Amino acid sequence: DVVMTQSPLSLPVTLGQPASISCRSSQSLVHSDGNTYLSWFQQRPGQSPRRLIYRVSNRDSGAPDRFSGSGSGTDFTLKISRVEAEDVGVYYCMQGTHWPPLTFGGGTKVEIK
Amino acid sequence: EVQLLESGGDLVQPGGSLRLSCATSGFNFYNRAMSWVRQAPGKGLEWVSGISSSGADTNYADSVKGRFTISRDNSKNILFLQMNGLRVDDTATYYCAKQIVPSLSGRGDFEEWGQGTLVIVSS
Numbered sequence: 001d002v003v004m005t006q007s008p009l010s011l012p013v014t015l016g017q018p019a020s021i022s023c024r025s026s027q028s029l030v031h032s033d034g035n036t037y038l039s040w041f042q043q044r045p046g047q048s049p050r051r052l053i054y055r056v057s058n059r060d061s062g063a064p065d066r067f068s069g070s071g072s073g074t075d076f077t078l079k080i081s082r083v084e085a086e087d088v089g090v091y092y093c094m095q096g097t098h099w100p101p102l103t104f105g106g107g108t109k110v111e112i113k
Numbered sequence: 114e115v116q117l118l119e120s121g122g123d124l125v126q127p128g129g130s131l132r133l134s135c136a137t138s139g140f141n142f143y144n145r146a147m148s149w150v151r152q153a154p155g156k157g158l159e160w161v162s163g164i165s166s167s168g169a170d171t172n173y174a175d176s177v178k179g180r181f182t183i184s185r186d187n188s189k190n191i192l193f194l195q196m197n198g199l200r201v202d203d204t205a206t207y208y209c210a211k212q213i214v215p216s217l218s219g220r221g222d223f224e225e226w227g228q229g230t231l232v233i234v235s236s
Contacts, residue, residue, distance in 0.1 A: 031219055039222050041158075048208055048226045049158065055222075092158055096221025100172040102148070102160040 002026050002098045006091075006105035012113045019080040021108045023093035028073045030097070037096035040069055040078045043107075044089040052091075053078065080110075088112060115139040115225045117209050122230030129199050129234070135192040135209030135227055142190040143167075146212040148223065149183060149194050151205035161207070162194065166215035177203075199234045206231050 003026040013019045029036045040053040051060050053069035056076060066081040080087055093105040121133040133149070148163040162173045162183040171183050182195040192209050207230055210223040 033219070035220070037220055037222055041223075048228050049223075050226065051223060054213075090157075094158075094221075094223075097219065099219070099221045100160075100163065100217075101174050102163075102221045104158045104160070107157045 001101055002029070002095050002103050004093055004095055004103050004105040006093060006108050008108060009106070010109045010111070012111050013080075013083045014113050015085065016082050019083050019087075019110060021078045021091055021093075021110075023071075023076045023078070023105050025074045025076075025095055027098065029095050030073065036072065038069075038071070038076050039094050039096065040067075041092045041094065042087075042089055043092065044086075047089075049092065083110070083112070085112060115211065117211065117225055117227030119207060119209055119227045119230035122207065122232045124233045124235065125199055126236050127199060127201055127234055130195070130197045131199065131232060133194040133196065133207055133209075133230055133232070135194075137190045137192065137209075137211070140211065140225075142185075143187040144215055146215055146217055147185065147192045148210045148212060149192075150208045150210055150223070150226075151203075152208070152229075153202070153205045156205075159205075163212070163217050163221075164192070165217050170217050172217055196232070199232075201234050204232060204234045 005024045041049040043049040052063040057069045090107045116138045118136045149161040164183045180198040184193045209227045211225040213222045
């Protein structure tokens, strides 16, 4: 199984400041079709997850443009350019290249300082 | 608008059974693979099971293999999860999720999630 490792576990951020979350996979996530199936999900308190980024760097409609994804192979990053209060929650990366099973990172909790 | 509405969660004793449903609307259900993902209280996300658009192919996490069965009714746009032999560590909120392609071969991703249904396994 592909292991997804996120860091940090907790990320206190000042409003208006940038934030960055790392996600590493135990093997390359490049699919035989040439795409890399690495997504980022946001889970606000008391809500279900929603996808923000798919295939590493494509932002979902409805996801604010302050969110961006980057990376390749086994190393990926989610960045928030300027954190807002509504960004509080837990962020998960997930790989969909080598499955079953689909595997998630352990989550990064973003909170306001 | 895509909607996924789970139901069927309940309090059940260890060893018991439960059937979850996910009623869908707003998209061509027959053309999408679907999955169940769960989240134990205060914990992270765990993929549980997936089913292809036709229902012909299914797969399961090792933790539920042999106890859970995923199925779908494309005439009614509903996804199911039959859970037998429930254990305390199956306690979780169960989400249904819409995948991006019809098949289970690679390209795993979730475009939409339901709001979840809570299953509590306790004596």
